[in-house]
Amino acid sequence: MKLLPSIITLTLLFFSPLAAKFNPQKILSQMTVPEKAAELMIVAAVSNEEKNKELMEHWHEWASYRLDQKYIENLITQDKIGGIIFYGNNTDAAEQAALSKHYQSLSKRPLLITLDIENSLTNRLHKKSVTQYPCAMTLGAINDPQLIYQLGYELGRQLRKIGVHWTFSPVADVNCNALNPIINYRSFGSDQERVTRHSVALMQGLQDAGVLACAKHFPGHGDTIADSHEKLPLIAHDIERLKKVELYPYSPLIEAGVRSIMMAHLEVTALENEKGKPSSLSHAIVTKLLKKKMGFKGIVVTDALGMKGATVYAKPGEEEVQALEAGNDVLLCPVDPKAAIAAIVEAVKNGRISEKELDKKVLKVLNAKKWAFKHEDTQNATIASILQSEKARALKKLLYSKAITIAQASSPNPFAQKTSNKAVLALRNEKTPFEKTIAQHNIIQYALPKTATDDEIATAINTLKNHDHVMISVHGMSWNREENYNIPEQTFALIKKLKGLGKQVSVILFGSPYSIPQFKEADNIIVAYENDEDAQTAAAEVICGVREAEGTLPIDPYVNQISQAA
Numbered sequence: 001m002k003l004l005p006s007i008i009t010l011t012l013l014f015f016s017p018l019a020a021k022f023n024p025q026k027i028l029s030q031m032t033v034p035e036k037a038a039e040l041m042i043v044a045a046v047s048n049e050e051k052n053k054e055l056m057e058h059w060h061e062w063a064s065y066r067l068d069q070k071y072i073e074n075l076i077t078q079d080k081i082g083g084i085i086f087y088g089n090n091t092d093a094a095e096q097a098a099l100s101k102h103y104q105s106l107s108k109r110p111l112l113i114t115l116d117i118e119n120s121l122t123n124r125l126h127k128k129s130v131t132q133y134p135c136a137m138t139l140g141a142i143n144d145p146q147l148i149y150q151l152g153y154e155l156g157r158q159l160r161k162i163g164v165h166w167t168f169s170p171v172a173d174v175n176c177n178a179l180n181p182i183i184n185y186r187s188f189g190s191d192q193e194r195v196t197r198h199s200v201a202l203m204q205g206l207q208d209a210g211v212l213a214c215a216k217h218f219p220g221h222g223d224t225i226a227d228s229h230e231k232l233p234l235i236a237h238d239i240e241r242l243k244k245v246e247l248y249p250y251s252p253l254i255e256a257g258v259r260s261i262m263m264a265h266l267e268v269t270a271l272e273n274e275k276g277k278p279s280s281l282s283h284a285i286v287t288k289l290l291k292k293k294m295g296f297k298g299i300v301v302t303d304a305l306g307m308k309g310a311t312v313y314a315k316p317g318e319e320e321v322q323a324l325e326a327g328n329d330v331l332l333c334p335v336d337p338k339a340a341i342a343a344i345v346e347a348v349k350n351g352r353i354s355e356k357e358l359d360k361k362v363l364k365v366l367n368a369k370k371w372a373f374k375h376e377d378t379q380n381a382t383i384a385s386i387l388q389s390e391k392a393r394a395l396k397k398l399l400y401s402k403a404i405t406i407a408q409a410s411s412p413n414p415f416a417q418k419t420s421n422k423a424v425l426a427l428r429n430e431k432t433p434f435e436k437t438i439a440q441h442n443i444i445q446y447a448l449p450k451t452a453t454d455d456e457i458a459t460a461i462n463t464l465k466n467h468d469h470v471m472i473s474v475h476g477m478s479w480n481r482e483e484n485y486n487i488p489e490q491t492f493a494l495i496k497k498l499k500g501l502g503k504q505v506s507v508i509l510f511g512s513p514y515s516i517p518q519f520k521e522a523d524n525i526i527v528a529y530e531n532d533e534d535a536q537t538a539a540a541e542v543i544c545g546v547r548e549a550e551g552t553l554p555i556d557p558y559v560n561q562i563s564q565a566a
Helices: 017-021 024-029 033-039 050-063 069-079 093-106 136-140 145-161 192-208 239-244 250-256 283-293 318-326 337-349 355-374 383-387 390-403 433-439 454-464 481-486 490-500 513-519 533-543
Strands: 041-046 083-087 112-115 215-218 260-263 299-302 405-408 422-427 444-448 469-474 504-509 524-527
Touching: 024 355, 033 041, 033 069, 033 337, 033 355, 041 050, 041 069, 041 337, 050 083, 069 093, 069 337, 083 093, 093 112, 093 383, 112 355, 136 192, 136 390, 145 192, 145 383, 145 390, 192 250, 215 250, 250 260, 260 283, 283 299, 283 318, 299 355, 318 337, 318 355, 337 355, 390 533, 405 513, 422 433, 422 454, 422 490, 433 444, 433 533, 444 454, 454 490, 469 490, 481 513, 490 504, 490 513, 504 513, 504 533, 513 524, 524 533
Parallel strands: 041 083, 083 112, 215 260, 260 299, 422 444, 422 469, 469 504, 504 524
Antiparallel strands: 405 524
């Protein structure tokens, strides 16, 4: 597989004074065993306590987490933890940056600040303060990996501006199960080549911008029907299938220089003999497979240790010890960091973990910090000028436009034909950017509310009798299969009746491509993937003949490999 070249640009030629005086070996020599244990921990915190009270309550009920600022400050000053991962999505970007700076000011050693942003800072910060980018499955439709690299670089530039050193991205899972409740749209798709190509591109962009990337979720979470937050999912495939699909993206990622890999909480029977043992706690999977056989030398980090996929096997304290024994270097979101530190200290004392092995892990973390601090943002530009720049918005618009996909067509280009007998029917609850764009191109349009009555539908059908080609746009869709993707029930009746009248029918889906089989009666299907304004504008331009649809479906919606037990 041909990999993208790693492009170190001139914008990264500044060098942080902190990195210049940061000596990992010297720091390690001065640390106590409890401090070494704490250095391996990335603890969970909220970005803004006042704005995320419900999240804090939920996490406490879910897994007994404490996320409050007073507790985090104590972990920093008293226990000297190594880093923080922030949760909550109601926080302004400037507030996030200020809180990171506050926590850094309390720490004896600089903290490694992390966010789980994947493809857009809107995953963790308020949408009004950042630029929202497409989800991974939308990106998976784009055929130019250089654009994915540009996104990675832009995200890295933005993360550095708010003081973030490490992001848990890219998602390298091959989502080949339409019922997957936790990966789904977070994946670049069901084709392992495409997932690999896009994962490598995004990773390289992030790291060239000076942010540590992390491929996840090893050895592959794409073919599960259980959520590892709530239970331990089963992967029962044989080793040959795992090599062809689940494991496929990782060797190219390792070859391309990914700096970290996240372990999933999965039961993988072909790789671990002990029944019910999570991959994250498996020496056979972490050390023998990933580190030795596949040759990964970077940081191996667990997925969040409060997830039921891990706690079902071992309780806090013992869980962290087993994670280190398995070969993990960093412990993400320990439920009780103080208990975990004490358990690791005891494990070193009684010989379960050698201090020499502990030192190797700590040195990895300290070297990662040195690399990250070398690229810390030192520019005077404001946060808003970076996170909401014209350049950032232009990239967003371009990405959505390149993703628009014709998934089914009655002719080579069914929308290029110029005819006055076209009409657009929008199924939505309020006027959309899609309709505003259509209005600029002299195509007659109608609208129905998503809760339209039988009489309203009958009136629409009667009105549309005069048009040869009816294009139905479906807005406000979700990615939830159990909710039937939030598709209005009358959509299917409309298509059937219009086809019965001899009309050509096109459907424009602003949501999951997994819904495509429900629309096979339509002549043409366009997938825009999301209801974002730029996706709507680009889709409207396609049906008006202004631009071509350049995307490729990242999944096969007619192949549903539901092969796993819960």
